[in-house]
Amino acid sequence: MDLHMASKLIYTATYEAENPIEVSLREAFHLLEPQLRPPFSLKVPTQPEYLNLNRAILFGILCELHFAKVHIKHLHGIVTDGYTFFTSLLTKVVNELYSKLVDSAKIQLIWITKELIHVAAVGFDALLVALLRQIVGGDFSEGNLWLCQELVSLFLFEWDCLLEEEPLVLASALYLFLRLLADHYRISGNSKIEALKLMEINLCVRVFREQFHLCLKIGRDLIRLLQDLVHIPEFRVIWKDLVLKPTEFRTNGFVDILQLYQKRTSSRYLLLRITPEMEKQLRFLLTHVKLGSQKRYQVWFMRKIFCVPERETLVIDIVRFLCCAHHPPNEIIQSDVIQRWAVIGWLLKSCKKNYVQANVKLALFYDWLFFDERVDNIMNIEPAILLMANSIPRYLDMTHTLLDFLFLLMDNYDVERKGLVVQCVSSAFGVLIRKANPPPVSYCATLGFGISDGWGISNSIIGPTPFIWRGQRFTASCSGQAIALTNKITTTCSTENTGAPNSIAVTASAKLSQMTNIL
DSSP states (O other): OOEEESSSSBEEETTSOOOHHHHHHHHHHHHHGGGGSSSOOOSOOOHHHHHHHHHHHHHHHHHOGGGHHHHHHHHHHHOOSTTHHHHHHHHHHHHHHGGGBOHHHHHHHHHHHHHHHHTTOTTHHHHHHHHHTTSOTTOOOHHHHHHHHHHHHHHHHTHHHHHHHOTHHHHHHHHHHHHHHHHHTTOOSOHHHHHHHHHHHHHHHHHHHHOHHHHTTTOTHHHHHHHTTTTSHHHHHHHHHHHHOGGGGOOTTOOOTHHHHTSOOOHHHHGGGSOHHHHHHHHHHHHHOBTTSOHHHHHHHHHHHOSSGGGGGHHHHHHHHHHHTOOOOHHHHTSSBOOHHHHHHHHHHHOOSHHHHHHHHHHHHHHHHTOOTTTSOHHHHHHHHHHHHHTTTTTHHHHHHHHHHHHHHHHHTTGGGHHHHHHHHHHHHHHHHHHOOOOOOOEETTTTEEOSSSEEEOOBTTBSSOEEEOSSOOOSSHHHHHHHHHHHHHHHOBOTTTOOBOHHHHHHHHHHHHHHHHO
16 A cells, blocks of 8 residues: 655555544644743633644654653643543544554654653543554564553553552453463564563463452453463463462452353453454444445455454454444344344354364353343343354354354363353343344245244345244243254255255254253
């Protein structure tokens, strides 16, 4: 792409229009530049003047390295709102301009962030979160590794200040760097990454050992991330303590790992692994793109986001985002816009590495394993059941694979709590059926029969014909749903010519019968 410097602040492609944020900062700087040099005016600015002066100072700090200290002293002298506007402006620059910033501006961005932490500026925690979100998973480019190193260093060296002023931001850092370590440990022989890994481990272990009450804020996804790191000695010890000696963490009220399993993870943590640009693209796809018209958007997304093979691990984070952080309103659900389950199915099919596929499936089913209707949201578990149901009959291997994985989880995820896991999966099925409000469907041309009391499932990426959940109205028990899904598999997935059930259908049906027997 042909890039050029639109100003001292950002790069832009030749065909791109001017960025309004950059324009507002640049224009304020040029307008007020004489006032940005000592001696500074003692006049108290009006509110509009104050806001414009903040914009001018920010542009000066990011673009005039040799005057940066002068600009920050000027800011300290005029501030009247606890740095609220300045910090929010800087956060907006990070969210919307970071990928376009020139390298010198990125360096200044980290410097001014540290300065704002030192003065306990209002909103500096949101600024840190915005910076954390700019780290791209599976990206081992020099710029991305530089940002990782700068931020992990910041959290280590500013530990005391962060703990005193905004301790919750340490939980965000823990979540992010645990997830990054899983990617970084798949690369060996790179001296820069080896040094980075040591710093990330030091930070995460310190949070676990010194501020475990902050770890509890994350909830069950903390366990999901930690289990991916048990091959690292430092985290193997932490895992053993969590399971066998929870009192080692010296946190009042924490007596069992089950307390983490039972706490739903807030979307604020899941959003940490999705850059603002990715979030915008995914929400656009799931809000404006109609089913059947999504292919060109998918192709563009794959080229843009998964431009290198190592980025495939991002699918794990995107699936968690889709399940738990993007809940479409009813008008979208009832429209012909592409649904979450369809995007997840496409992403799962795109995964080439087995360990990524396994982790994507775990991300999809994770909230099922310890589902509690009192604290969990049905929207978090809905994509999995819709993906399985809508994959019948054309992509039955998808249904079979997902069911197989669900049974594997039920049997092996936590052997000590297998009974609880089975109970929670049963509860998840029950809630899905009880609270479902599907559109009425009375006839399916493909299957050639009518039905007046089944559960209709809307059109999908696998064909224009609505699929029907066949049989009697189902009870809220998991056994009922197992029988229902078994019926659907066996009655709709027979071979076209002979009517004999195909082998995958028989296997999937058998697995659901197994669930019926277990429950």
